[in-house]
Amino acid sequence: MADDDTSPRRAAATAMAAAAQQWLDTLSAEQRSVAVGAVPTDGDDDAERRRWFYTPTDHGGLTMHEQSPTQQRGAMRLVASGLSMAGYVTVATVMGLENVLDRIEGFVARFDRERGRDPGLYYLRVFGDPAGPTWGWRFGGHHVSLNNLVVDGELVSTTPCFLGADPATSPLLGGIVNRPLARVEDLGRELVRSLPRDLYDRAVLLDKAPSDLVTVNRTTVAEGDRVLPLAAIWRHERFPDDGEQAKLQAASDRIDEVADYSDDDHAVLEYTLAPKGIAGRDLGGEQREVLRALLGTYFDRVPEGVSPSPTYDDAALDAVHFAWAGPTDPGAPHYYRLQGPNLLIEWDNTQRDANHAHSVWRDPAADFGLDVLAAHRARHH
Structure with missing residues (x-):
């Protein structure tokens, strides 16, 4: 510090x-x-x-x-x-x-x-x-x-720093569209669509998107993490009202049915310590700038000076991997992941006919400041 x-x-x-x-x-x-x-x-x-x-x-x-x-x-x-x-x-x-x-x-x-x-x-x-x-x-x-x-x-x-939007797109007067996370979505799509065929084939892991973030709201992320059903990511295991619990379970089941993910699909997209997709070092100059801008839509949520954006020099950008799942057409359900040293970013816009977005920025090694707290305890105890 x-x-x-x-x-x-x-x-x-x-x-x-x-x-x-x-x-x-x-x-x-x-x-x-x-x-x-x-x-x-x-x-x-x-x-x-x-x-x-x-x-x-x-x-x-x-x-x-x-x-x-x-x-x-x-x-x-x-x-x-x-x-x-x-x-x-x-x-x-x-x-x-x-x-x-x-x-x-x-x-x-x-x-x-x-x-x-x-x-x-x-x-x-x-x-x-x-x-x-x-x-x-x-x-x-x-x-x-x-x-x-x-x-x-x-x-x-x-x-962890999470922002979502539901609806991800909604109308405003005068024909204007309200999209709070527009650039978070559009820059990811711009990047994948700009890739030449060989890089595209490596970056796109599957032609269909998962139902949610792969690591969801786990306290820590670990090798092999997979998407959890919607009904599993609430504070309490069940609602007191059986009718409301049944509604939630039904909604959760519908979401999983639409995603139509097999065990093999989950295995392809599961979280691994070794990043999936393509590395920043594989990208051309304009693509690297899109990647840098995409990272900024996460890093620049925090105050200027606290944002890690300025620390992402060429060497740091080289180590960031980008992976995608789903079609690349606007309006289609899709998912992307950015992963590198001390970095995990996930985005999905899949539910509610791809009008329900999630985005999270995490540090798998130091979420919640656990690395600093451990060092602090060692110094003072």
């Missing part, structure tokens, strides 16, 4: 600590009992901090519904401290899409809550004391999961 008190990661940590403390100071004792979690560690007592979701389930923490307007503003101030302006606008837009999705579905979705599509059911939790040496915070709800860790006054981890 840098010693410079003015480094961007220290500046970000300072802003986060101030926003977190300001928010916590407005909470009642009852609210704080929900809003504050255990001090981050690299041990089993830190398991809750490392649980993350992107389904409309209980993400853990104080919901926006449970806060006054002043408290909600404080919560969003903390969220903003971990995002670039573009990242913040995207998060706010994704939250607002809950109202759009509710209309699309006929205002009937419920799951295990009063309202299934609810922009007030986004959860914030601070782990530890913002004035202490080790603390973090998590913000999440349907299609948003932000996970940040501060150690010794420096922001050391911002992954």
